[in-house]
Amino acid sequence: MIERPDCLNTLAAWKDKDVIKVITGVRRCGKSTLMDMFKQRLRRQGVPADHIIHLNLELLENEHLLEYRALHDEVLHRCADEDKHYVLIDEIQNVPDFQKAVDSLYVRPNIDLYITGSNANLLSGTLATLLSGRYVEIPMLPLSFAEYARAADQSSSKRRLWSQYLHDGGFPAVGGLGGNDMLIHDYLDGILNTILVKDVASRANANVDLLRTLATYMYDNIGNLSTSAKIANALTSLGTKTSQPTVAAYLDALCAAFVLYPVSRYDIRGKRILKQEKKYYAVDMGLRRVLCSNDVRDTGRILENVVYLELLRREGQVYVGSGSSGEIDFVTNGVEGRKYWQVCESAERSETLERELSSFRSVRDSYPKTLITLDDVREANHEGIRQVYALDWLSE
Numbered sequence: 001m002i003e004r005p006d007c008l009n010t011l012a013a014w015k016d017k018d019v020i021k022v023i024t025g026v027r028r029c030g031k032s033t034l035m036d037m038f039k040q041r042l043r044r045q046g047v048p049a050d051h052i053i054h055l056n057l058e059l060l061e062n063e064h065l066l067e068y069r070a071l072h073d074e075v076l077h078r079c080a081d082e083d084k085h086y087v088l089i090d091e092i093q094n095v096p097d098f099q100k101a102v103d104s105l106y107v108r109p110n111i112d113l114y115i116t117g118s119n120a121n122l123l124s125g126t127l128a129t130l131l132s133g134r135y136v137e138i139p140m141l142p143l144s145f146a147e148y149a150r151a152a153d154q155s156s157s158k159r160r161l162w163s164q165y166l167h168d169g170g171f172p173a174v175g176g177l178g179g180n181d182m183l184i185h186d187y188l189d190g191i192l193n194t195i196l197v198k199d200v201a202s203r204a205n206a207n208v209d210l211l212r213t214l215a216t217y218m219y220d221n222i223g224n225l226s227t228s229a230k231i232a233n234a235l236t237s238l239g240t241k242t243s244q245p246t247v248a249a250y251l252d253a254l255c256a257a258f259v260l261y262p263v264s265r266y267d268i269r270g271k272r273i274l275k276q277e278k279k280y281y282a283v284d285m286g287l288r289r290v291l292c293s294n295d296v297r298d299t300g301r302i303l304e305n306v307v308y309l310e311l312l313r314r315e316g317q318v319y320v321g322s323g324s325s326g327e328i329d330f331v332t333n334g335v336e337g338r339k340y341w342q343v344c345e346s347a348e349r350s351e352t353l354e355r356e357l358s359s360f361r362s363v364r365d366s367y368p369k370t371l372i373t374l375d376d377v378r379e380a381n382h383e384g385i386r387q388v389y390a391l392d393w394l395s396e
Contacts (some may be wrong), residue, residue, distance in 0.1 A: 001033050001035060001036065001172075001176065002030075002033075002143065002147065002150075002151045002172050003037075003147075003150070003151075004030060004034060004037070004143075004147060005126055006138055006313070007030075007034050008034060008037050008038060008041070008140070010138055011034065011038050011114070012038065012041060014120055014136060014138070015112065016084070016112055017136075018134075019134055019135055019136045020102060020106050020113045020114075020131060020134060020136070021113065021115070021135070021136040021138060022113040022114065022116075022122065022123060022135050022136065022137050022138065022390050023035075023114065023116040023117075023137075023138045023139075023140060024114070024117055024118075024120060024122060024137055024138070024139050024140065024258070025116075025118070025139060025140030025141060025256075026114070026118065026122070026141075026142070026195070026257065026259065026283050026284070027191060027194060027195055028116045028171050028172075028173065028191050029140050029141060029142045029151060029171065029172070029200065029283075030140060030143075030172045031090065031118075031140055031141070032056060032090050032116065033172065033187075034089060034140065035054060035088045035114065035116065036054075038088070038114070039052055039054055039086075039088065039185075040085055040300075043055070044258055045196055047084075047086060047238060050078075050125070051083060051084065051085045051086065052085075052086045052088070052396065053075060053078050053079065053085060053086070053087045053088065054088040054089075054090075054139075055074070055075075055087075055088070055089050055090065056090040056091065057071075057089065057090055057091045057092065057094045058090065058091050058094070065095070065099045066094055066095050066096075067095065067096070068095050068096065068097045068098055068100050068101040069101070071089070071095055071098070071101045071346050072101035072104055072105060073390065075087055075101075075105055075111070076087075076105075076108075076174045077088060079108070079110055079111055081110070082110050083110060084111075084112060085110055085111050085112070086103065086112050086114070087112065087113050087114065087191065088115075089113075089114070089115045089116070090115075090116045090217075091116060091117060091118060091120075091177070092115040092116045092117050092122070093118065093119050093122050095290040099131065101349055102115065102131070103131060105295055106131070107151065107197060110225055115293070117141065118195075118199055118257065118258070119199055119203070119256050119257055119258075120255065120256040120257075120258065121203075121256045121318060123135075123137060128377050134360070139312075141170070141283065141309055141312065142169060142170030142171050142172070142284045142286075142312060143160075143170035143172055144170065144285065144309070144310060144313060144394070145162070145165055145170075145310070145345065145391070145394040145395065146395050146396070147152070147170070148164075148165050148170055148175075149161045149165075149186065149395060151175055151394070152164065152175070158390070158391040158392075158395070159376075161387055162378075162391055164179075165184075165285070166285045166299075166302060167285075167286070167289060168184055168282040168286050168287045168305075169188065169286015169287060169288075170284055170285070170286070171187075171191065171284060171286060172187065173187065174187065174286060177199050177267075181335035184286070185290055188284075188286050188287055188289075188290045189290050190258075191241045191287070192212075192215075192287055192290060192291070195257050195259060196211050196212055196259075196311065199257040200253045200254060200259075203253065204249065204250070204253040206249075206250055206253060210240065210246070210250065211253075211254070212233070212291075213236065213240050213252055214242075214247065214251070214254070214380075215251050215254060215259060215260070215291060215331060216291045216292065217231065217234065217235060217238075217327055218231075218251075218254070218280050218282075219282050219287070219288045219291045220292050221280075222279075222280065222281050222282050222301055222302075222304075222305050223267075223279055223281065223301045223305065224279065224280075224286070224306050225277040225278070225279055225320075226277060226278060226280060227276065227278075228244050228245075228248035228278055228280070229244045229247075230245040231368045232244045232246070232247040233246050235247070242370065251280075252352075255280075257339065258283050259280070259282075259283055259287075260280045260282065260283070261280065261282075261308070261309075261312070262278045262279075262280055263278060263279045263280070263281065263308065263318060263319060263320050263330075264278055264319055264320070265277060265278070265279075265319065265320045265321075265322045266319035266321055266322060268321050268322065268323045268324050268328070268363055273319065274322060278319050278320075281305045281308045281309065282305055283302075283309075285302060285305070285306065288302075288305075299345055299374075300343075300344065300345035303343055303345055303372075303374060303390060304343045305349075306330060306394070307330070307341070307372055307390070307394075309330075310394055311330055311332055311341065314334065315332035315333070315334035315339070316332075316333075316334050316335075317332060317333040317334065318331075318332050319331045319332075319333075321340060321363075323359070325362055326359050326362070327343060328340050328341070328357070328359050328360070329342050329343045330364065332342070337367065338365075338367040339367060339368045339369075339370070340360060340363060340367060340368070340370070341369075341370050341371075341372065342356050342359060342369075342370070342371045342372070343372050343373075344356050344371065344372070344373045344376060345373065345374050345388075346373060346375050347371065347373045347375060347387070348375055353382075356371055357371070357382055357385055360385050361385075368386070369384070369385045369386065370385070370386045370387075370388060371385060371386065371387040371388070372387075372388055372390050373387065373388075373389065373390060374388055374389070374390050374391070375389065376391075377389060377394075
């Protein structure tokens, strides 16, 4: 198992707190393995094995629990005494009306409840209403570059690891495929097909072929400002006739399954979120390579995508900045407050550097500003604007 210390420590920090721990993320990003790691930590802390109930609802032997009363009764049966029990349930969204079981289990004083799900709608609608203020979401992504590098051949240079990371992506199981391109491609394609068929099409009554075409188009246009109407027109012009409402519904479904991440624009001067155009980023570069037929052109936008995912891990809230003098790639609002970020493949040319810095200078405040590039140079400071080497920053 690849160590995920940040995720594990976050989960452990919520241990015994009076909230439901909800771990969300794309299929096969490591949620079940995180549960296994947490289970091992509990055992090392002296929790008896029979007081840790781990149910994976993807397993055939648990098919009889895909009904909320059966799941509820099974858990209660195994939490027989008044001592604390740690209940870990994987892929809870497979149970219709699961929130009824979750709500009832949560109020039991001898149960500390942890659930995982592969759909963002897990935390919308009925569950959000029923459990308002009584859960905390712990989002997971595939491996970061730092996690990937720690698990890889330590004799490789950062540049080589970066190339491999963009080629293979960050799904943890890929590391066990020995670098075999055919196996990696088939494994990632299998994940994608499972998501499209099981997590999207079956829930949204969607056409799988159109879903895949849309996902391919979006992955080929990461970081571009888009609307559902523009996307529908583009697909139609490319030979796939569709409509704006269909594209809007399918985009929502792909985002709910964590295939895509939408990023809204933030008006820096007006301090408000703009609701029209959005940018979309891919959850994993390996999936992008599979969908886009090994095409890795426009490495600047690929870097931007990886930086976006890393900011999502570190800062939580990420927006595209819209200012009076142009766009700032990202604005974050994490626990340390607002920060601004520009991403550029290379700023070695003076005119490129000046262009990137001018976007920052148009922002009249003192919040931290960082320029991230793939130029392998020492960290620099441009009148308060920090410039860093991307592979060092991603390795922090």
